[in-house]
Amino acid sequence: MADAPDAERQAAESDVGEVLSVSQLNDRIASVVQDTSALNGVRCIGEVTDLHQNSTTLYFTLTNGEAELPCMIWANRYREMDADLEDGTEVILESDIDYWVEGGKIDLMPWEVIVVGDGDQAAAVERLRSEPKERGWFDDEQKQQPPAFPERVGVVTSLRGDARYDIQNAIHGQDPTVDILVKDATVQGSEAPTSIANGIHYLDRSEDVDAIIVGRGGGSDSNLQAFNTERVAEAIFTANTPVVTAIGHTDDRLIADQVADVATITPTAAGEYILNSRPEFLASETEPLEQQLDAAYETFQQDHEQELAEAVDEAAAPEGLPPIYYKIAIVVLLLLLLVITGFWLGVI
Amino acid sequence: MANDAEIHDRLSRVEEIIEQFDADECDLDEGTALHEEGKELLTEVREILDEESGEVVEIE
Numbered sequence A: 001m002a003d004a005p006d007a008e009r010q011a012a013e014s015d016v017g018e019v020l021s022v023s024q025l026n027d028r029i030a031s032v033v034q035d036t037s038a039l040n041g042v043r044c045i046g047e048v049t050d051l052h053q054n055s056t057t058l059y060f061t062l063t064n065g066e067a068e069l070p071c072m073i074w075a076n077r078y079r080e081m082d083a084d085l086e087d088g089t090e091v092i093l094e095s096d097i098d099y100w101v102e103g104g105k106i107d108l109m110p111w112e113v114i115v116v117g118d119g120d121q122a123a124a125v126e127r128l129r130s131e132p133k134e135r136g137w138f139d140d141e142q143k144q145q146p147p148a149f150p151e152r153v154g155v156v157t158s159l160r161g162d163a164r165y166d167i168q169n170a171i172h173g174q175d176p177t178v179d180i181l182v183k184d185a186t187v188q189g190s191e192a193p194t195s196i197a198n199g200i201h202y203l204d205r206s207e208d209v210d211a212i213i214v215g216r217g218g219g220s221d222s223n224l225q226a227f228n229t230e231r232v233a234e235a236i237f238t239a240n241t242p243v244v245t246a247i248g249h250t251d252d253r254l255i256a257d258q259v260a261d262v263a264t265i266t267p268t269a270a271g272e273y274i275l276n277s278r279p280e281f282l283a284s285e286t287e288p289l290e291q292q293l294d295a296a297y298e299t300f301q302q303d304h305e306q307e308l309a310e311a312v313d314e315a316a317a318p319e320g321l322p323p324i325y326y327k328i329a330i331v332v333l334l335l336l337l338l339v340i341t342g343f344w345l346g347v348i
Numbered sequence B: 001m002a003n004d005a006e007i008h009d010r011l012s013r014v015e016e017i018i019e020q021f022d023a024d025e026c027d028l029d030e031g032t033a034l035h036e037e038g039k040e041l042l043t044e045v046r047e048i049l050d051e052e053s054g055e056v057v058e059i060e
Helices: A005-015 A022-035 A077-080 A120-134 A162-174 A192-205 A222-228 A232-237 A254-258 A269-275 A278-316 A323-345 B004-023 B030-050
Strands: A042-053 A057-063 A068-074 A089-100 A105-118 A152-157 A179-184 A211-215 A244-248 A263-265 B056-059
Touching: A022 A089, A042 A068, A077 A120, A089 A269, A105 A152, A120 A222, A120 A232, A120 A254, A152 A162, A152 A192, A152 B004, A162 A179, A162 A211, A162 A232, A162 A269, A192 A211, A192 A222, A192 A232, A211 A269, A222 A254, A232 A278, A254 A278, A269 B004, A278 B004, A278 B030, B004 B030
Parallel strands: A068 A105, A152 A179, A152 A211, A179 B056, A211 A244, A244 A263
Antiparallel strands: A042 A057, A042 A089, A057 A068, A089 A105
């Protein structure tokens, strides 16, 4: 009996240094997952987030706020279950664990779903949403319009994420003269609310920051929870500088989006929204105005030149009576001459 | 500071000048001076929009 573990250890040691293909390693992981009895038929409690469905499969993430697991249920199996899942539903899943070899991804594949009720996280978000709403933080009157021609835009996001490049490229695509100040922030996890709020406060106090973009490149609902916290909502609401959110999601609106002066769907959209396109502005505003100015001046000049020409003619005319009087006088004189000649000849 | 006010003020003044031409409120000499002023304002708008390339500053 004692020989068996030794043999296994020796086999394992002989494999050290062996180079596996990705497929081989994935096969090996899959067999470990399938053969480990502790991973079969597990029961797990958590909250459903990121629920979405296509014709064959229902996908969601199970989370307890600190950790999460992707889950999938075949649509036909889900139809047979007595469960109506939505984001925020708290459930106990009785489930196998599936390792997708080609994609190298673990999923829970529940065969039983027991609905416990609304999850803590969903209830907390709803509670939190009601408070700022009552305080008027979502009201349109509270919104500030970001300037169309900012000199400097502040961005609160992770320096290591793609979102910052999307925002930078979009801003400089619109107007390459704008300065961008990127304040690093942790955008998910327990540190995120404080980090994001501090980033907003920092940029709000910075001189000459004309607008602030707060963003990240999407993620699961549980990854976006920092944007559903009072801390971030308050930082956005109290900022004197207009704040634009760019959190990269399309589902339920986050509290941060509702408090923000402008909410955009993606970091790129925020960069494009926040400022006017310089070439477009020149083509659509400045150039037509210049043409209008030139046309108005030309008409004005023509009118005044005609007046000027008349004035010049008038000035050039000889002084004295107008020519018609001279003509009449000549005719009268000729008539008088005819009358006198008539008398002299005795004709009259 | 955002450039909105600077740009807006200049464009508004150009619009005013156009209105003055349309209303024929000035003589030829004044009109010529106004036209020059309008052209100058539009040049300034282009200069405001054509400053040096913006920089990206990272703050840890």
